[in-house]
Amino acid sequence: MWLKERHIQNQSLHTLQAYARDVQAFLNFCQQKNLTLNNVEASDLREYLALKVEQQQLASSSLQRHLSAIRQFMKWAEQGQYLGFNPTDDLQLKRQPRPLPGMLDIETVQQILDQPMPEKPLDQQLWLRDKSMLELLYSSGLRLAELQSLHIRDIDFKRQLLRITGKGNKTRVIPFGRKAKESLLKWLQIYRIWGGELQPDSPVFISQKGNALSPRQIENRVKVQAQRAGVNVDLHPHLLRHCFASHMLSNSGDLRAVQEMLGHSNLTTTQIYTHIDFDRLAQVYDQAHPRAQKHPSSKS
Structure with missing residues (x-):
């Protein structure tokens, strides 16, 4: 009750x-x-x-x-x-620090990606497509336009690589993860049911009528799946790109590798995704810099 x-x-x-x-x-x-x-x-x-x-x-x-x-x-x-x-x-628990604006923690992203399969067959098919879009956005940090323009020929399943055409028609090759691969393979089993033709120049993401999804349709489906997962956030593709960059930087610290995957020509652009933990920064500085290390004071 x-x-x-x-x-x-x-x-x-x-x-x-x-x-x-x-x-x-x-x-x-x-x-x-x-x-x-x-x-x-x-x-x-x-x-x-x-x-x-x-x-x-x-x-x-x-x-x-x-x-x-x-x-x-x-x-x-x-x-x-x-x-x-x-x-x-x-009883009160100590509140966890809120994520910085425009940022989701890893657990929240996983809550969206790992939500249960819907019960209705049509909703299941929609989820398989939407999940593969969400997985790619988070797994590889794609822009909305890059996801929307992705073609079958751009996916190398064996090596788990994507050939992406980004801003200024610049091409880059980036990896995608195991979860994204599994989701893509499941989605492509539905592809022909929706009238899609698995040809090299076919768009990866299509509607139930077999047409390529528009950017607006992709944005709407991303929001729908966040709501279905019970996550109270205005989820959009760029936010998942933001999460990809922030989580990668947090776990690897490799700014240039993340720059390459994001397709940034300038490293400064990538640095906007870096959220600095000042306490940690101070600790690293104190331990590493020769002029910061504490030495016993010598007696005169």
Whole structure:
């Protein structure tokens, strides 16, 4: 019943299902501890959340979601007079730092890319196409125009390389990942069903009528899939390109490699995707620079 009330609050089906799993996991914990709702205290909630971190290595955002689900459930139970005291009122988790503007963390991107398959056959076909677009945007940092103009001949599945024609008709060859390859292969199984012809000059992404998708259609489908995943963000192709660059730089530190993959002629352009952690920067400086290292003061 409490889930129906959450549905009234315009929560997506995906979010509702996640909330239901979170609450069920907590109720299972209570049953194992021989706790009734009336006996649950804030300390029990802390123990439960600590257990989730230990068992599943949950990120702060996932813990917040778990607590939010339990809080909503307890609030519903309190309003229905199933318990007299809501222990979640006394429990607050430290909020994770918000991502910089225009940036999604890795977990959020994965939530979008790894969302479950729809139930309806037509929606499944749309998802297979849309997922392959999302995977390429994030896997290779493509611009919207580069994705839209991609042809069958531009994909080398064996070496997992894309031949991209970017701004100024400049051509570059960039890699794409295993997940993107798997998604593309699944999508191309649907391709002919939609009237597409797998010829070298055929567009990779087409509509149900067999026509090449327009940039506007691609933008709309990207937004649709973010909403279906329960992610409250205005997702667009350039944001996924931004995430690709930022996550690659964060994990590799190789600015020139990222510059090559993005197709930037100027390294300065690539540097706008670099989000500097000043504490880390100061630590590296102190450890590496000979004039920054601390030495015991010599006695005169």
